[in-house]
Amino acid sequence: MADDGKLGRLSFEWARAHMPVFVLAEKYIQRKELGKRFFKNTYAAMCLHVSRETAVLVDSLHSLGMEINLVAANPLSTQDNIASFLRERGVEVSAKGSESSEEYYASIEVAAKSSPEFIVDDGGELHVAYSRLSLKSCKGGTDETTSGTLRLRAMDSERKLSYPVIPVNEAETKHIFDNKYGSGQSALDGLLRATGLLIAGKCVVISGYGWVGRGVAERTRGLGARVIVTEVDGVKALEAHMDGYEVLPMDEASIRGDVFLTCTGQLEVLRREHFERMKDGAILGNMGHFDREIDVVTLKKMGRRVEQVRKNVTKIEIDTEKSLYLLCDGRVVNLVAAGGHPPEVMQLSFANQLLSIYYLLEHEKELRRERPKLLQFPKELDALVTNFALEGFQLKIDRLSQRQKNYTKSY
């Protein structure tokens, strides 16, 4: 193949060719704005995984006139050829393939201080960083994830937000699709690339039966594994049970698992007491946004020898009888070991992102009149994206007749 820039371009083109839903959203704006460069003279700081799909969103906004500073949403998830490609297109990208924690936070800090008018975030890091400064530049923001929404909700309840934020994660076509179907596949993709091992016949322990956990559980079973689910929520535990998974507390599951995947959004879901029970050869990976679900620090301290034995696999030799294998240093497996969600999934998220940013600008005046807060995701955008999605996936559905609509309201 070829040099970095060309690889980045090809990767971008491949993604865009598989994101018809996003393209429909883009066309919608262009049509509505009569082809004007609607985002001209706006400036956004963005904290996103620097992937091919992100390039499609960023390039689109950039083409529509927006000035952008892009930083990474994870120290290990940046694809360098995508960064090169975006720089060639004139976007400022402050991210590189493998950053130290210091470099990572420094970039976020710089972006926060750059007086952005818009903040587009993944995980809330940039919103938090900006809120610590006393800037007045920002007119609106979005966030991509469950984790980010939780943090923004906490900030909002303490009145720490100085601008309205749209929680894109709450779009109807967003969280179920990327969390369940996107993570479901990409977690397995990451596991396969990192280990190259057979899934069939393995006992895989999945912590958390939210949308990510469900997706991962279903695909893991689809590849022939036996799945054990651990939960802290009773109703979800009952659902997992009825879905045919074994439900156990981690104390018992930790003895039986060949592979462990955390999907909780919590911290220290796997910790010393579990490491001690695990079998020789057990593999530990995390699918949560943050790298705190596995207590990596303690795990490494428990090893008499810690060694990288494959790309994205660290062997922790506990003693002569037992070694554990940690994937991606406890960081999110699908983004670090594989390419993250596929473009068909990300197009839904990013169509919602694109339209949310457009919405913030379009409704700037009204929004300024209200208290700055975490907004409800606008229903009108849900309807729009759903229609683009049906068209993009070439699905035809039925329509209610007037008679049926009336029936719904009768009693």
Add this chain to the structure above:
Amino acid sequence: MADDGKLGRLSFEWARAHMPVFVLAEKYIQRKELGKRFFKNTYAAMCLHVSRETAVLVDSLHSLGMEINLVAANPLSTQDNIASFLRERGVEVSAKGSESSEEYYASIEVAAKSSPEFIVDDGGELHVAYSRLSLKSCKGGTDETTSGTLRLRAMDSERKLSYPVIPVNEAETKHIFDNKYGSGQSALDGLLRATGLLIAGKCVVISGYGWVGRGVAERTRGLGARVIVTEVDGVKALEAHMDGYEVLPMDEASIRGDVFLTCTGQLEVLRREHFERMKDGAILGNMGHFDREIDVVTLKKMGRRVEQVRKNVTKIEIDTEKSLYLLCDGRVVNLVAAGGHPPEVMQLSFANQLLSIYYLLEHEKELRRERPKLLQFPKELDALVTNFALEGFQLKIDRLSQRQKNYTKSY
């Protein structure tokens, strides 16, 4: 085996032996009320499917002192030996195995007019009947189903309710469990008993991808069929697509299906235009509460000969080349052709019912102070039933540590 009364008792005992979650709820009340017959001097009219599980609920309330008049929630779903058994226990049961529509509505009318203090309903029929009268007797009610909740919501919005109603369907351990897992299995059970045909290899068209449709789709695929889903809701259609089902409008699906199952809560989902397209031998069944999802009247008119060829199977001979088979006369397949939901599912619904009725009585005074309305399902009951369910299904789950609880609130 033996006579009707004994069969009913054995059936009741079998169900109760498989309803430990219900028994835990019952014990909870007994313990709290120090073994008193808490429901003494109360009178309830109940409109429920007269099944073995219903007998467990009714018998329990009766044993705790409640006087009860039980009528059927569907003209075809009553199990006579259960009715006999309950009568032997002293419960008034105005229902029999196969009623005409007139008999069915007459019983409901009588029950409504009997000045009940509580109304326990399945589908809202009894609430609607009562609301047409100008009685003041009723202090509180519950309803079991999605259909009932929709009707009650419509009544509430028109201020037609004269007493508070708890929508049991909205309990956390209710609608997902009985709609998805209960219907999922019992729809197939009904289909198998009614037809005795092979599911594997068949093309089964499922209308509606709500909880019932999902459950039915999953189990139908689990028995080896290819499933086509039809929907009117875009997001649900996308989910069905990603779950690996083919999504088509009914115009196209009607050409391809070997079996059709409606799970929509709508009317005339299958109608003339679809009957005309269907293959010779196609089988039509309904899983919705009401018998209006298939336009049975038109279908029968289209037949040059209409004949019952098996229990619960009517053959509609369209012409020499084509016959269609209608199950259970368009009434809900799982209750008419099979025994409805299994006791392990119904115990969740009925533990919620029992505790809801208890709640209405316990909070009678407070509730009387407020405008009578459709209530939110009480969170405290959700917590109770979830715990009973974990105990009843013998599931152990993890608990959040204090450190983890704090983390949830941080940002």
Add this chain to the structure above:
Amino acid sequence: MADDGKLGRLSFEWARAHMPVFVLAEKYIQRKELGKRFFKNTYAAMCLHVSRETAVLVDSLHSLGMEINLVAANPLSTQDNIASFLRERGVEVSAKGSESSEEYYASIEVAAKSSPEFIVDDGGELHVAYSRLSLKSCKGGTDETTSGTLRLRAMDSERKLSYPVIPVNEAETKHIFDNKYGSGQSALDGLLRATGLLIAGKCVVISGYGWVGRGVAERTRGLGARVIVTEVDGVKALEAHMDGYEVLPMDEASIRGDVFLTCTGQLEVLRREHFERMKDGAILGNMGHFDREIDVVTLKKMGRRVEQVRKNVTKIEIDTEKSLYLLCDGRVVNLVAAGGHPPEVMQLSFANQLLSIYYLLEHEKELRRERPKLLQFPKELDALVTNFALEGFQLKIDRLSQRQKNYTKSY
């Protein structure tokens, strides 16, 4: 519905309408024999499950001129209305709904002694009975099952066969289809009808991972259960493991199962040591041809009380803490509690049966020249039935081009 004879006829018609593959085989013979009653002046003793599908085979042979004495292949599997229907058509049927073992064996004895020219068997019982007599009447036979084939092979190796036998079970379109897909569904159908319980979430132990066990395991999982497989064959155990099932010896599985289904063809697969380990409430069923897979005698002796609590369910109360439930008295669950294999499956078996009997008559002279033995299933019949099956199921497949045929032979 209606009287016995009419019910039988409707049931027969329903089955025949869903057996197009069989009808194609019948037409093939009629066409080849120019519509003559080819089987005129022949007499067969048949030992088959007296089901609606069997009626289709028997009625077809009878219509083609054969005289038939039909006895049951299992004391509990006869459907009385089918027996009535066949008698009305002029077939001699010596079987009734629920026979004692004595009656059952007496009927077989009588049939064996009736000097049949052909023996059509299911399980080998009739062949064995006939071989004990010193009759010379029989010109040929067939058998339907794995169990029968094993017995016939043993008889053949001891030169006990006095006529050629075609092992229909070894037809290419037979054993995989009825054992895997037929048993897979009908075992679950039997379990559902006998117990009415929820499958989802249950732990189901399946003994034996042959074709029956595979089918049952797949459908059981398809209904949401967790499946444990026990095996005595290492390669099959490895396959079960890779197919995502837990593989355990029965000593361990017996502790964990909620339901047990034996699919082995062996005896005493479940015995005292396992009964002792089982949980309170465990359900025991057998899917093997003979009722020896569960040691029923010992089990009943272990009970301080043995009581029938539902149709096809016997409760064995071991002590105050523990009861076990035995299905169908240890006899084959799908035939006793449900209707056996669906007609779409049986049509394959019975198309093979019909053509095998035709083959025996057509090749009578050649066969008489050879030593009487268990034959190979004729390849030409495999080809015929496969083509009828593709047509009957309306499947279109590709054909090899000449170029591709040549390629297969090249190196």
Add this chain to the structure above:
Amino acid sequence: MADDGKLGRLSFEWARAHMPVFVLAEKYIQRKELGKRFFKNTYAAMCLHVSRETAVLVDSLHSLGMEINLVAANPLSTQDNIASFLRERGVEVSAKGSESSEEYYASIEVAAKSSPEFIVDDGGELHVAYSRLSLKSCKGGTDETTSGTLRLRAMDSERKLSYPVIPVNEAETKHIFDNKYGSGQSALDGLLRATGLLIAGKCVVISGYGWVGRGVAERTRGLGARVIVTEVDGVKALEAHMDGYEVLPMDEASIRGDVFLTCTGQLEVLRREHFERMKDGAILGNMGHFDREIDVVTLKKMGRRVEQVRKNVTKIEIDTEKSLYLLCDGRVVNLVAAGGHPPEVMQLSFANQLLSIYYLLEHEKELRRERPKLLQFPKELDALVTNFALEGFQLKIDRLSQRQKNYTKSY
């Protein structure tokens, strides 16, 4: 990470750590031969995919004294760091990452001419090449694949074999396991790595429902795709139908597929008439040993532009409206785009290989007395490997009691 040699070593160690079954086979030989270097003074030419698992086999034989010349079994499947590692260990490796067809055949030619005593082959290429020479050196051989076995059978029927060959593919623990479970997973792994696209919701056409096709179909469905199967064999088509897949001739399937995967062992399964029908964006991959299943030459000729757009993805632009994407240039997807079968699967194949080579040497004298031919796979090796496999996968199974053994023989 590190330099090539180190990467190779780590990769080898990772594989060996996940091949306990192979290690048990190795230990068995060592124990039997009292630790002697049993293969001393022997020389083998081997034509295998140069992967980490192959390194485990080759290194083991080399450590036991065998001299080896290893060439690639596919021009694109060699992993260079593995080749480096083996060379460092003293093995002669004539293969590199991406070879031209000329280089590839030249290496095989050289290996064939090197007067090997043993030929270990994958696909029969080396056996064919050797047979064209008039050498007498070879004492025995093995082959790994279905394709190879077919070619060897053809050679044998023409008496072209001058030495005995063991078809390792026919070991009981071989072809089902690597073809079904190995290919099932690695095909998807290859597809994911090559395209990075979402599988869920896609329509995937799988040609061939042999063991490879079955495995691929099951895993593809497990990842959420709808699967269409094409077949030339009627019985397999019926099985696919009953397994819940849609069965169509390629003429119809070619219109509907988003992805095509050939698993047939045939040539030109996808050809001009199908390319013409395919949708814009369709993806074409091959899972057969040879690169002839897709008619790549014609496909490329049909393109007005042919361009590599990703690693292992070639875009064939047919016209402005339609482009097709070819994976791995029509070569076997799992080996070229991913790492081939996982070590847990390859350990079964290579335990059989190791023991087969041992068997050839051990039985050299007896074998020389017979006509050189394609042998039956030795039953004793099946038993050995099955036991090692149970131990390696830590599976415990039941044993037949004497009573049960007797029962099997009774009638």
